[in-house]
Amino acid sequence: MKGSCRGSDALPSRFVRSPRATSVPRGLGRASARGALGKSLPRQQRPPRPPRRRLLRRAAHPPSGGSVRASRASSYGRSPPVHGTAPLVPCGVPSLGRGGPRSSDIRGGNGHMTKIRGLAGAGALMLAIALVGAACSSSGSSSGASSGGDPSGSLNISGSSTVEPITSLVAEDFQGANSGVDISVDGPGTTDGFVLFCKGQTDISDASRQISDDEKKACSDGGVHYVELAIGRDALTVVGNPSNPLNCLSLADLYALFSSEAKGFSNWSDANALDSELGGKGNFPDLPLTIVAPGTESGTYGSFIDLAIKSIAQDRNKPDDTLRPDYQSSADDNVIINNAEGTEGALGFVGFSYAQNAGGQVKEFQVDGGDGCVAPSAASVNDGTYPLARTLYIYVNTDKLASNPALKPFVDYYLGDEGISAVTQVQYIALPTDELQTSRSTWQTTESSASPST
Numbered sequence: 001m002k003g004s005c006r007g008s009d010a011l012p013s014r015f016v017r018s019p020r021a022t023s024v025p026r027g028l029g030r031a032s033a034r035g036a037l038g039k040s041l042p043r044q045q046r047p048p049r050p051p052r053r054r055l056l057r058r059a060a061h062p063p064s065g066g067s068v069r070a071s072r073a074s075s076y077g078r079s080p081p082v083h084g085t086a087p088l089v090p091c092g093v094p095s096l097g098r099g100g101p102r103s104s105d106i107r108g109g110n111g112h113m114t115k116i117r118g119l120a121g122a123g124a125l126m127l128a129i130a131l132v133g134a135a136c137s138s139s140g141s142s143s144g145a146s147s148g149g150d151p152s153g154s155l156n157i158s159g160s161s162t163v164e165p166i167t168s169l170v171a172e173d174f175q176g177a178n179s180g181v182d183i184s185v186d187g188p189g190t191t192d193g194f195v196l197f198c199k200g201q202t203d204i205s206d207a208s209r210q211i212s213d214d215e216k217k218a219c220s221d222g223g224v225h226y227v228e229l230a231i232g233r234d235a236l237t238v239v240g241n242p243s244n245p246l247n248c249l250s251l252a253d254l255y256a257l258f259s260s261e262a263k264g265f266s267n268w269s270d271a272n273a274l275d276s277e278l279g280g281k282g283n284f285p286d287l288p289l290t291i292v293a294p295g296t297e298s299g300t301y302g303s304f305i306d307l308a309i310k311s312i313a314q315d316r317n318k319p320d321d322t323l324r325p326d327y328q329s330s331a332d333d334n335v336i337i338n339n340a341e342g343t344e345g346a347l348g349f350v351g352f353s354y355a356q357n358a359g360g361q362v363k364e365f366q367v368d369g370g371d372g373c374v375a376p377s378a379a380s381v382n383d384g385t386y387p388l389a390r391t392l393y394i395y396v397n398t399d400k401l402a403s404n405p406a407l408k409p410f411v412d413y414y415l416g417d418e419g420i421s422a423v424t425q426v427q428y429i430a431l432p433t434d435e436l437q438t439s440r441s442t443w444q445t446t447e448s449s450a451s452p453s454t
Contacts, residue, residue, distance in 0.1 A: 152180035153406035159193025159206035190299025208299035232423035235376035236388035237355040248366040248373035252278035287345035295329030401450040
């Protein structure tokens with residue numbers, strides 16, 4: 001049923017949390033969040049899920065239409081853009097391979113598949129068959145299932161490493177209730193994700209910034225139509241070693257340390273003269289300066305430039321679309337966190353969730369945008385006082401709605417009450433209610449106008 005969103009009490013049923021359908025019993029490996037038969041606990045009872053710790057290596061983009069294989073991790077790198085998909089496991093009797101009963105795979109951005117395994121053994125298999133049969137016979141009971149029965153198919157999702165933990169959790173829960181859907185989630189970075197998306201190689205692109213004009217043209221040239229959906233908020237968090245005596249950095253300070261004019265500065269104090277020229281205090285300590293931060297493939301890189309660098313660079317007639325060329329870049333936020341934890345004089349910036357997960361092991365600098373020092377938090381992001389706040393998005397290939405039966409129910413679930421709660425579950429910041437309603441209404445309009453396959 002189509003309809004406009006006028007508040008949670010008027011939402012279509014697909015946006016409202018419903019009981020999870022019984023699925024193939026899980027193994028006992030996720031004891032903290034699963035019961036004896038693998039039944040998922042309500043989302044509110046689960047402990048917060050931090051972003052996954054990942055060390056990834058870079059893989060070259062495939063030619064258009066080519067395949068990409070999962071690769072093993074190595075330090076200071078990133079994941080391959082898109083993994084191949086595994087054979088589907090339809091709703092019904094689990095297949096018996098060499099590894100015994102299994103359900104579908106969800107692949108995280110670490111270059112490995114995160115398996116959700118069934119219980120082995122004849123007795124467990126019979127129980128699994130009975131439970132799956134019950135789930136398949138319950139019309140509309142699966143979260144995200146369409147009215148015509150449980151969805152099936154495969155989804156390729158790539159893009160932002162910031163958004164990846166959110167989408168991975170949504171995908172895990174959605175597949176738990178819809179075992180006929182195979183989902184691949186990957187996080188090479190927003191920019192690299194849009195390269196694949198605009199070639200039609202992915203169904204959904206996660207993004208920590210809005211699509212650029214060049215990327216819009218690439219999608220147009222590739223014949224890819226899409227819809228932009230805001231799903232959460234983030235506070236870009238500047239991090240350093242806890243031993244650093246500074247607690248707050250102004251935008252002038254950030255420019256003096258990160259901009260192209262900071263090239264060659266190897267000690268914090270090297271930036272004092274430039275900082276004073278910009279109106280800063282010029283009181284950086286005598287500490288070795290070691291910067292590890294996201295690279296150009298990351299939406300976080302672009303967001304930091306837009307929020308902290310561009311305005312000052314334009315006023316000084318300096319490059320306004322780049323950072324200093326002599327810092328160490330990494331697409332893995334955890335490498336940045338590790339540098340801040342273990343290196344005196346370290347400096348970097350990451351998504352809010354990664355800094356929160358690190359706790360007291362890193363220093364989260366307050367930021368002064370001209371009205372005083374403000375710490376990153378959900379409150380300061382939502383009241384507009386934190387200078388480095390941004391919105392997180394998913395982009396959906398609308399051309400694939402007619403041909404991929406898994407796409408619509410997955411996005412329905414993502415924007416529903418249970419799916420969207422993954423944003424705060426992995427310690428990002430929920431959208432204000434009116435902005436979430438806008439995303440839901442936009443999606444309703446998009447799906448209702450999508451052309452059926454012919």
